Amino acid sequence: MPTANAVAPPRRQALVNAQIAAALDEMADLLEIGGANPFRVRAYRNAARTVGSLSASVHAMPEAELDDLPGIGADLAGKIRQLATTGTCDLLAQLRKEASPAITELLKIPGLGPHRVAALRKALDITTMDQLQRAAKDGRIRSVRGFGEKLEKEILQATAARVDQARRFKLADAAPVADALLAGLRAVPGVDQAVAAGSLRRRRDTVGDLDLLVTVRHDNDVVAQFVSQPGVRQVLAHGHTRGSVILDSGMQVDLRVVPRESFGAALQYFTGSKAHNIALRRLGQERGLKINEYGVFRDSQRIAGATEASVYRSVGLPYIEPELREDRGELDAARERRLPRLLELADLRGDLHVHTKESDGRDTLQRMVEAARERGLKYIAITEHSKRLTVARGLDAKRLAQQIDEIDRLNATLDGFTVLKGIEVDILEDGKLDLPDTVLRRLDLVVGAIHHRFDLPRDKQTERLLRAMDNKHFSLLAHPTGRLIDQRAPCDIDLQRVVRHARERGCFIELNSQPDRLDLIDTACQMAKAEGVLVSVDTDAHSGPELDFVRFGVGQARRGWLQKADVLNTRELHELRPLLARTMQV
DNA sequence: GCCGTTTTCGGCCCGACTGTTTTCAGTCG
Numbered sequence: 001m002p003t004a005n006a007v008a009p010p011r012r013q014a015l016v017n018a019q020i021a022a023a024l025d026e027m028a029d030l031l032e033i034g035g036a037n038p039f040r041v042r043a044y045r046n047a048a049r050t051v052g053s054l055s056a057s058v059h060a061m062p063e064a065e066l067d068d069l070p071g072i073g074a075d076l077a078g079k080i081r082q083l084a085t086t087g088t089c090d091l092l093a094q095l096r097k098e099a100s101p102a103i104t105e106l107l108k109i110p111g112l113g114p115h116r117v118a119a120l121r122k123a124l125d126i127t128t129m130d131q132l133q134r135a136a137k138d139g140r141i142r143s144v145r146g147f148g149e150k151l152e153k154e155i156l157q158a159t160a161a162r163v164d165q166a167r168r169f170k171l172a173d174a175a176p177v178a179d180a181l182l183a184g185l186r187a188v189p190g191v192d193q194a195v196a197a198g199s200l201r202r203r204r205d206t207v208g209d210l211d212l213l214v215t216v217r218h219d220n221d222v223v224a225q226f227v228s229q230p231g232v233r234q235v236l237a238h239g240h241t242r243g244s245v246i247l248d249s250g251m252q253v254d255l256r257v258v259p260r261e262s263f264g265a266a267l268q269y270f271t272g273s274k275a276h277n278i279a280l281r282r283l284g285q286e287r288g289l290k291i292n293e294y295g296v297f298r299d300s301q302r303i304a305g306a307t308e309a310s311v312y313r314s315v316g317l318p319y320i321e322p323e324l325r326e327d328r329g330e331l332d333a334a335r336e337r338r339l340p341r342l343l344e345l346a347d348l349r350g351d352l353h354v355h356t357k358e359s360d361g362r363d364t365l366q367r368m369v370e371a372a373r374e375r376g377l378k379y380i381a382i383t384e385h386s387k388r389l390t391v392a393r394g395l396d397a398k399r400l401a402q403q404i405d406e407i408d409r410l411n412a413t414l415d416g417f418t419v420l421k422g423i424e425v426d427i428l429e430d431g432k433l434d435l436p437d438t439v440l441r442r443l444d445l446v447v448g449a450i451h452h453r454f455d456l457p458r459d460k461q462t463e464r465l466l467r468a469m470d471n472k473h474f475s476l477l478a479h480p481t482g483r484l485i486d487q488r489a490p491c492d493i494d495l496q497r498v499v500r501h502a503r504e505r506g507c508f509i510e511l512n513s514q515p516d517r518l519d520l521i522d523t524a525c526q527m528a529k530a531e532g533v534l535v536s537v538d539t540d541a542h543s544g545p546e547l548d549f550v551r552f553g554v555g556q557a558r559r560g561w562l563q564k565a566d567v568l569n570t571r572e573l574h575e576l577r578p579l580l581a582r583t584m585q586v
Numbered sequence: 587g588c589c590g591t592t593t594t595c596g597g598c599c600c601g602a603c604t605g606t607t608t609t610c611a612g613t614c615g
Contacts, residue, residue: 073588111613150606151605277600
């Protein structure tokens with residue numbers, strides 16, 4: 001993650017949260033390679049994580065407020081302030097001067113940690129990936145104390161295959177792989193339970209590797225079978241209780257085997273996040289308890305571990321949902337008995353962003369209605385693209401008027417289900433909408449979105465969205481940042497300003513459930529909630545089956561602490577209409 | 587570098603696996 005490139009000098013010197021976090025991580029890497037106090041290194045990593053998961057912009061925070069953040073004291077607050085305003089800080093500049101910044105890249109090679117990287121620099125003056133590869137080819141690595149032939153060979157392979165590394169997989173791509181592997185594990189004799197843990201269970205938008213957990217009724221060779229199954233490209237580790245492989249797809253899968261009585265402790269442990277677990281174990285420590293993947297222990301006596309709830313209970317806490325386990329305040333909330341009751345799929349009554357064949361969807365209006373009813377929904381909004389988006393056969397005013405009439409006719413035949421009349425109107429570069437008010441005013445809701453000029457500077461892009469919301473017919477801002485996972489970075493916008501403007505104008509913000517969007521992300525959901533703006537969890541479905549994407553949106557919403565009351569489309573239709581009408585009257 | 591109903595110093599999460607060793611350090615999750 002931390003690379004020298006991640007903090008390349010931006011146009012203006014100021015850095016946003018993610019860049020500040022990357023800079024802090026880079027300092028941690030450089031300090032670690034330099035042999036600094038490991039706890040000092042940890043302080044920088046903790047600060048990086050804290051800054052990276054903040055929903056508010058560091059840039060706008062006074063130093064005293066920074067100082068109040070957990071794990072950030074006066075010193076780090078000063079460095080963060082310097083990074084935020086000038087783009088660098090004295091320590092970072094000094095560390096980069098002392099060691100080639102490229103040296104942090106070497107930490108990404110499996111098997112190379114800070115000590116070995118430092119040893120290679122000392123013995124062979126290696127500070128870049130190229131130098132490392134050459135040394136491995138020449139057989140010079142093995143001469144360094146602590147290195148051998150095998151490690152040298154692995155380093156050579158890893159440097160050659162670097163393109164394939166550090167890849168993350170979309171949740172929607174990883175989930176079926178996990179399901180198939182789990183089915184295989186359950187078929188192994190002696191296997192009791194097989195479940196997925198890790199970031200998949202926490203419903204992160206992307207998954208770095210799969211963590212699978214198995215309990216066994218009796219001793220068996222489940223790890224041996226796991227590592228030798230078809231589809232495994234490389235075996236990274238193979239022990240009695242743990243196996244680790246890389247699949248042909250490049251995805252890493254880690255398998256852990258624990259006894260049945262440890263299931264809860266192991267599931268808790270391997271679900272993570274790492275930061276959550278560290279904080280939890282610290283709580284245990286304060287009570288004289290040791291928490292590990294086998295249970296909770298007082299001295300050598302085991303006092304909990306069969307269920308996850310028993311682990312949390314041992315430190316005086318209620319059960320914490322996996323999606324919340326990021327060390328973003330959930331432990332405090334648990335202690336104070338104010339954990340949110342998270343949104344559930346069954347809470348949703350409708351979907352406010354749906355396409356049909358009329359623009360770029362694949363199913364007819366009738367088919368989309370049937371698909372929605374089959375899934376227990378009470379309403380959907382048909383929101384085709386507007387005319388600017390010609391590649392999607394966007395509707396002009398005339399075609400939209402025809403669709404409005406068609407929906408009116410259809411609604412007259414429906415019982416217990418309603419089709420809302422909408423549009424996904426393009427927000428033009430100047431913030432105007434792509435269709436005239438004369439037709440927009442006939443709609444139940446106007447969903448607005450950006451589909452071009454993603455590259456505007458922050459001020460202009462933000463203004464563009466604010467102006468769009470100033471239109472009295474505007475209801476809902478769709479996929480607000482426009483990001484596509486692995487393909488397109490989020491637009492540079494001041495999201496907090498956008499959300500506040502939405503509140504003032506009586507508008508709403510979408511959480512788009514398409515697996516490559518998941519936009520808003522979790523921390524942005526938290527921010528919307530804090531600002532009192534309802535989030536609409538929609539699918540943007542382009543076919544009936546895509547309505548099922550909503551489960552990914554619900555996962556992201558749960559990660560954002562959203563409850564039923566925080567979500568617009570949990571409202572029954574009679575509750576929804578006044579909310580939409582209010583936006584239309586502004 | 588941070589932090590404190592065991593406070594201003596002395597702590598800071600825990601275990602499996604690997605490779606290079608000959609009892610263990612380093613890495614990883």
